[in-house]
Structure formats: C-alpha cells, structure tokens
Amino acid sequence: MSQPTLVIGNINWFKYASPQTFYPLAGAMIPWFAWAAAILCAAGLYVSFLVAPTDHQQGEAYRIIFIHVPAAWMSMFIYVVMAFWAGVGLVFNTRLSHMMATALAPTGALFTFVALWTGSLWGKPTWGTWWVWDARLTSELILLFLYFGFMALQAAIDEPRRADRAGAVLALVGVVNVPIIYYSVKWWNTLHQGASVSLTGAPTMAATMLTGMLLMALAVWMYSIAAVLHRVRSIILEREHGADWLAGFREAKR
C-alpha cells in the first residue's frame, strides 16, 4: 500500500475518514506526540518542583495542583471529544468515528480517576477529609461511571456495529454531565474552590505556578493524543480483520 502524502494547508480531510488511510497517518503522528509529551512533562515537572515557590497558605501540599488540574481538565475534554465522535458516527455511520470514541474512553477514565485520586489526597491536608459528597466531587465521580458504563456496554454487545451505536447513545446522553462538573462550583455551595484560571480575567495564581500547570496540561494533552492514536490503530487491526487492505499487511507488519 502507498503512504498518504500530507499536504499542509491543502488536505483532503475526507480521505482520512477511512481506517485504511488513517492507520499509517496515525502511526506517523504517534512519535511526535509522544516526544512532545515527554519533553513537556520534563519541563513541567522542573517548573512545578524547582521553580514554583512554596505556597504561603498550603505549603508544599499545593504541588498536587500540577497533576490534579491538568488531569481534571483532560477528563472532561476527552469526554466531550468522545461524545463528538460518537455523534459523528451515529449521523454519518462512519466506522472510524466510532473507533475513535472507543479508543478515547480508557484514557478518559484514567484521567478521571487521577483527578479524583489526587483530589482526595489534596483534600485530606487542606479540607481535613478524603471525600465529601458535594457537587463537584460527585459529578466527577459520575463522569468516571459514565466512562466505565460506556466501556462495559460496548464490551457486552458482541456485534460491533450495535455496540458502537449503543455506546454512542450513552456517550451523548452523558455529555450533559460535563457542564454540570464545570459549573458545579458556581451553581452550588461547594467545598471545592472556584476556577483559578478562566478565559475572562487574570488567573488568581503566581506566574510560575501557572506556567508549571500549563506545561503539565500540555504534556497531558500530547500524551492523550499519542495514547489514543496508538489504541485506535489496534482497534483498526482488530475490527478490520479480514479486510483486503490488511492482506498485504500480514507479511509487511508495519
């Protein structure tokens, strides 16, 4: 098979809607995103531990923020992207869209768990409790169950096309939870603090702390893209088993 040529600024994006053309493209992109993730993570950890000063209220405990916030952002963002691809798959009946949704779920669940875990470890020294049933924490826990539910539902249905559609409906219904998580700190009285960073208005934290957090957030982004592209390639191999384009692939194995 021939490698697709990537013409920047003049791409026929529809071409990449087929698993056959997307597979090598995804393979070519993975190393770039993986290296970007590693470099950004190293820079982010350097700033987070060696440059950012000790917080005058929370001492060193606040350093949990450098994974807690990026993981929480990512957990919500991945869900929205997953619901988007699920919706595209339902409307246009494109196989690759459903595969993308399926590939996103485990990484989304991972970051949801990390957000909850680090939040719990941060809550103990600052609030005096590992867990409270307040709006922010409960809605984030529901997000974790939505990811698990999506994966369990897809795994429970043998026929891939039906599993895709059932999962997609669940993903789309569950997307209402994302704005609830995001605005929960405004809508309800909650122990959880409000957003430190918003699109409108200056961030309410020191510049070096913000730099560390944004570097870690970018690292998490790059990692997630690499991981999801890697997983979707495996899903393509599993699902397209027996397809003509994979016939020559068995020997080449690249």
Next chain:
Amino acid sequence: MNWGSWHDFFAMGGYALYVWGSYVVTAGLIALEVILLMFRRRNALQGLRGPARGGRP
C-alpha cells in the same frame, strides 16, 4: 531553588504522603496504560495471522 537537600525535597514540607502519593500513583497508572497499549497492539498483530473473521485463536 526551593530545596536545601534531597531530604527536604522528599519530605515535601511534611506533605510527602499526599504529594508523592499523587505523583507516584499517576506515573504508575500511565506506565500501566502504556504497557496495556503495547500488549493490545501485539495481540492485534498476532490476530491478523489467525483465521479471518469469527472466533479467536
């Protein structure tokens, strides 16, 4: 520079359990995901050599 010694660094001002508990578990879970991704790819590639469609080898 925030830390006078390695000991200070690991002590995290008394919050070692919480800070390192966060970082170590996160790193461990990401490492686990990477390993699972590699296994899945290896199995998928091996599956290609099996019988076409239906039943797993």
